[in-house]
Amino acid sequence: MLDELVSYIDAEGGMAYSSQLKGAGFSAGLISYASETGLINRISRGIYCTPDVFEDDFLVIGARWRKCIFFA
Numbered sequence: 001m002l003d004e005l006v007s008y009i010d011a012e013g014g015m016a017y018s019s020q021l022k023g024a025g026f027s028a029g030l031i032s033y034a035s036e037t038g039l040i041n042r043i044s045r046g047i048y049c050t051p052d053v054f055e056d057d058f059l060v061i062g063a064r065w066r067k068c069i070f071f072a
Contacts, residue, residue, distance in 0.1 A: 001026075005034055006050060014053035018046040 005026050009016045035042045041049050
């Protein structure tokens, strides 16, 4: 089941919301266990990614606040 969770996140582009994961049938306990063991990374509340995804602040901000606009 853990491999399926990692594969699902990978298929979603390397990042997924907990609501997506729960909707796909993964339990909160399984998600938590995968995060604690390092199979996936919790980058923010309710947002998970695979360890190979480049984790940066803009990724987290864009994921947490979908209507946020970045400009320079």
